[in-house]
Amino acid sequence: MGSEELSRRERRVLEAVIRSYVETAEPAGSRTLSRRFGLGVSPATIRNTMSDLEEKGFLFHPHTSAGRVPTNKAYRAYVDALIGLPPVAQTESERLAEELTARNTGSPIETILRRAAQTLGVLTQELGVALGPRLDHSVLRRLELVRVSSERLLMVLTLEGGVVRTVFVEVSGELPDSAVGAVTAVLNDRLAGLTLGEIRSSLSSRLRDASADPTSAELLNIFVQEGEQLFDGALPLDGHHVVLGAATVLAEQPEFSAADSMRRLLALTETPQALGDAIRKRVHPPGISITIGAEHDDPRLEDFTVVTAEYRVGSLAGVIGVIGPTRMPYDKVISLVSHTSRLLSDLLE
Numbered sequence: 001m002g003s004e005e006l007s008r009r010e011r012r013v014l015e016a017v018i019r020s021y022v023e024t025a026e027p028a029g030s031r032t033l034s035r036r037f038g039l040g041v042s043p044a045t046i047r048n049t050m051s052d053l054e055e056k057g058f059l060f061h062p063h064t065s066a067g068r069v070p071t072n073k074a075y076r077a078y079v080d081a082l083i084g085l086p087p088v089a090q091t092e093s094e095r096l097a098e099e100l101t102a103r104n105t106g107s108p109i110e111t112i113l114r115r116a117a118q119t120l121g122v123l124t125q126e127l128g129v130a131l132g133p134r135l136d137h138s139v140l141r142r143l144e145l146v147r148v149s150s151e152r153l154l155m156v157l158t159l160e161g162g163v164v165r166t167v168f169v170e171v172s173g174e175l176p177d178s179a180v181g182a183v184t185a186v187l188n189d190r191l192a193g194l195t196l197g198e199i200r201s202s203l204s205s206r207l208r209d210a211s212a213d214p215t216s217a218e219l220l221n222i223f224v225q226e227g228e229q230l231f232d233g234a235l236p237l238d239g240h241h242v243v244l245g246a247a248t249v250l251a252e253q254p255e256f257s258a259a260d261s262m263r264r265l266l267a268l269t270e271t272p273q274a275l276g277d278a279i280r281k282r283v284h285p286p287g288i289s290i291t292i293g294a295e296h297d298d299p300r301l302e303d304f305t306v307v308t309a310e311y312r313v314g315s316l317a318g319v320i321g322v323i324g325p326t327r328m329p330y331d332k333v334i335s336l337v338s339h340t341s342r343l344l345s346d347l348l349e
Contacts (some may be wrong), residue, residue, distance in 0.1 A: 005056075005212075006053075006056075006058075009039075009041070009045075009049055010049055010052060010053055011081075011082060012039055012080070013039065013049045013050060013053065014031065014053055014059075014070075014074055014077065014082070015048055015078065015082050016028070016033045016036075016039060017033065017050070017053075017068060017069075017070055017072045017074070017082060018074060018075070018078050018082075018315055019037070019039075019317050020032060020033060020036065021069055021070055021327060022327055022328065022329050022330075023175070025199075025253075025254045025255075025327060026065025026067065026068050027061075027062055027066075027068055028067045028068060028069075029067040029068075030041045030044070030046040030047035030050060032042040032067070033046050034046055034319050035166075037268060040208065040245055046209040050068050053068075053074075054068060055072075055123050058070065058073055058074040058077065058118045059071065059074060059162075060069055060337075061336050064312050065075075067309040069329055070327075072292050072293035072294055072295070072326060073242075074262055075224075075293075075305070075326055075330070076159060076292055076295075077292050079330050079331065083330055083331050083334070084331060085116060085331055085334055086155040086331055086335055087330065088335050088336055088339045089160050089301065089349075092341065094121070094124070095118075096119055096120070096336075096339070096340055097193075097343060098121075098345055099118075099119040100115055100116055100343055100344070100347055101113045101347065102115070102144070103161040106287060108278065109132065109133075109313070110132075110243070111320075111327055112137060112344065112347060112348065113130040113132065113243045113318070113320075113344075114314070116123055116128070116320055116340055116343075116344055117129055117130040117243045117244060117245040117320070118245040118246060118337060119245075119251075119334065119340075120320065120321075120322060120337065120340050121249050121322060121334055122243065122245070122246075122249060123167030123247055124322050124328075124329075124332065124333050124336055124337075125239055125250070125253070125324075125330060126249070126250055126322035126323060126324035127243065127246075127247055127249065127250040127265075127268075127296070127322060127324060127334065128245030128246075128317065128321075129242060129244055129245070129275070129279065129308075129319075129320075129321055129322060129323055130318065130320045130321075131241065131242055131243075131276055131279060131280065131318050131319040131320075132243070132311045132318050133163070133313045133316035133317060134165070134218065134316060134317065134318075135165065135196055135313055135316065136195065136196050136197040136200075137195055137196075137197060137316075138159040138160050138163065138196060139159065139160040139193060139194065139195055140159060140191055140192055140193070140195070140196060141158045141159060141160060141192065141193055142157075142158040142188065142192060142201065143155065143156070143157055143158070143184065143188050143191060143192065144156040144158075144184060145169070145180050145184045145187075147180060147214065148168070148178075150173070151172065151173065151174070152168055152169070152170055152171065153168070153171060153180065154166055154167075154168060154169070154226060155167045155168070155169050155182070155230065157196075159196070159314075159316075160314060160316075162198050163313055163314060163316060164283055167231075169222065169230060171219060172218075172223065175215065175218070175219055176215060178215070178216075178220055179213075179215040179216040180213060180216075180219065182213070182216040183212070183216050183219045183220050183223070184212050185222065186212065186216075186220060187207075187209070187284065190206045190210065191203075191206065196215045196231055199227075199231055200227070200228050200231045201228075202225070202229060203223065203228060203231065204224045204225075204226035204228075206221060207223055207227070208224060212239050217238060223231075230247065230306050241272075241276065242272035242273070242275055242276040242279075243286070244269055244272065247265060247266070249268050250265060250323075251265060252283075253324070253325060255303070255325040255327065261303070264300065267300060268269055268300060268301070268304075274298070278297065278298040278301060278306075279306060279308060279319060279321070280297060280319070281297060281334040287309065287338075288307065288308070288309050288337060288338055289307070289309070290297070290305065290306070290307050290323075290333055290334070291305065291306045291307050292305045292326055301323075303317040303325065303326065304324065304325060304326065305323070305324055305325065305326045305330075306321060306322075306323050307314065307322050307324075307330075307333050307334060307337050307343035308320065308321030308322075308337065309320050309321060309330075309337050309338050309340075310341060311342075311344035311345045311346075311348065312345045312348075313348045320340050320341050320344055321337050322337060
């Protein structure tokens with residue numbers, strides 16, 4: 001049963017219970033709801049409605065409390081049909097823009113994603129998370145070899161959508177410019193138009209029969225022998241790479257006051273690869289993706305809600321969002337995640 005099978009009164013009471021529990025982390029009682037939310041009916045009527053909602057699986061009694069708490073089913077009905085999304089506050093929008101455009105050293109995409117995850121986590125009071133774009137699926141448009149020193153070249157990869165990655169190539173002794181130019185031409189001829197994943201898996205076989213003079217052959221052989229590792233270096237932000245904000249923000253919430261809950265939270269942050277895989281599976285573009293509690297395939301996430309949105313870098317896509325307890329201010333979180341994804345797309349474009 002979904003929210004479409006609830007009466008108007010049941011919808012209003014359910015929304016009030018959720019709002020009360022999100023704000024206070026305390027079970028909601030009928031008198032509290034009547035006093036705070038102006039539902040227009042008596043506490044007795046609210047109490048009967050809450051009993052009906054409990055029978056339908058939207059509420060439950062924690063321990064011996066007289067109040068009730070929303071179930072995962074209630075949160076799903078709320079985000080699917082009951083929620084109203086507020087505009088992002090100007091101060092929050094300005095802070096996000098300021099953090100994302102601040103000057104930093106290092107890779108621009110990696111720096112921007114780290115700042116986005118950290119700032120989003122602070123603004124939502126959840127654990128910010130970002131996944132890099134799936135560069136393994138991106139197409140190589142052009143490759144350049146640039147001399148840095150007598151024993152080092154810089155390989156510059158220009159990918160579809162204008163994304164640029166760089167990798168250092170170590171060489172033994174200084175090579176003439178003619179050899180560097182000749183190998184650059186061979187690499188572009190054999191590799192341009194392929195995805196980085198295809199290049200990594202088949203580079204040596206694509207280059208073995210390439211003809212070259214002895215000086216060029218020495219450099220070409222480096223790519224034959226070490227190509228997979230070199231192109232691995234071009235993928236530090238492949239789609240499974242996860243950037244996390246500060247877990248301490250989330251640790252302050254009452255759900256994590258118990259030691260076992262804290263251990264589950266820390267376990268998530270210590271296995272970023274698995275976390276990235278779980279998030280990728282639940283993303284359904286376009287728009288916001290919300291996965292609540294038991295909806296996760298990964299049992300380690302059954303106490304959490306994950307709210308994510310895609311951002312775009314040319315034709316590539318990454319993920320930005322937050323992880324938190326199922327008790328979260330969904331309206332604010334959804335608005336901020338959506339807004340951040342648009343900021344990221346605009347900035348990275």
